[in-house]
Amino acid sequence: MAVFNKIALIGIGLIGSSIARVVRERSIANKIAISTRSQQTLDEAIALNLGDEYHTDPTKIVEDADLVILCTPIGVVGKITRAISTHLKPGSIISDVSSVKVSVIEQMLPHIPDGVNFIPAHPVAGTEKSGPKHGFPTLFDNRWCILTPVESSSDKAIELLKEFWQACGSNIEIMEAEHHDRVLAITSHLPQLIAYNIVGTADDLETVTNSEVIKYSAGGFRDSTRLAASDPTMWRDVCLHNKEAILEMLARFSEDLSAMQRAVRWADGEALFDIFTRTRNIRREIIDAGQEIDVSNFGRDE
DSSP states (O other): OOSEEEEEEEOOSHHHHHHHHHHHHHTOEEEEEEEOSOHHHHHHHHHTTOOSEEESSTHHHHTTOSEEEEOSOGGGHHHHHHHHGGGSOTTOEEEEOOSOOHHHHHHHGGGOOTTOEEOOEEEOOOOSOOSGGGOOTTTTTTOEEEEOOOTTSOHHHHHHHHHHHHHTTOEEEEOOHHHHHHHHIIIIIHHHHHHHHHHHHHHHOSSSOHHHHHHTOOHHHHHHHHHHTSOHHHHHHHHHHSHHHHHHHHHHHHHHHHHHHHHHHTTOHHHHHHHHHHHHHHHHHHHHTTSSOOSGGGGOOO
């Protein structure tokens, strides 16, 4: 049985197209409407048969939608919400998929009309690839979706959105927006910035040629390039909209990096061994929690 009659997806990149695919495959909604500002991307979604209704104007698809999900870069969610606000169906739910929540609430909440339930959400899932052709229906299976409801959200609406994401395969966590942003700053945003920086450092080295960097890429550098291949627009917006939490985590990381630098400089093998043992245990806990698999090359074919 469908959770919603009609859902509207604004933005149809990796996350949006994955939602469309799993909703279609598991009959989670009776109708899927898709909007994206690019006609080329919309044509790609049509060719992939991701929806039932398509439009470049988001106001055209939300009027009778029971659930509206913004799957766009963080920097434009306020503008889009303002544009569609007078077209939203009373009693409907409007949500998002952004990895930053405080900024999303600040941008969107002023434009949410009375009688519409605003429930920010973050499916903690993804790959380094972007665009509708890279979505797949199992993206959310056994991954967490964090909800950060605002005060005006009804309990019934929260339960419906929980049911929706559970049908998509996700585990559900309810969290305060500020806490969410701090957690994601260390688990997602900081690793991404480190990956960008490692690859940038390798590219800047004058004593090592680019061909050598590519030819002799060991697993660690190769995996960093996977993260560094992610959508620049999305990650620019993440940094701009979660600035304080990211700066805090960068400061902590810099302190820990300095401690490791001292251990290497003074040949403190015991300190290095302790660090490496502790971090290996974290990796094992991630595998035990089902958030990774313990196979060669992280289960990837590349």
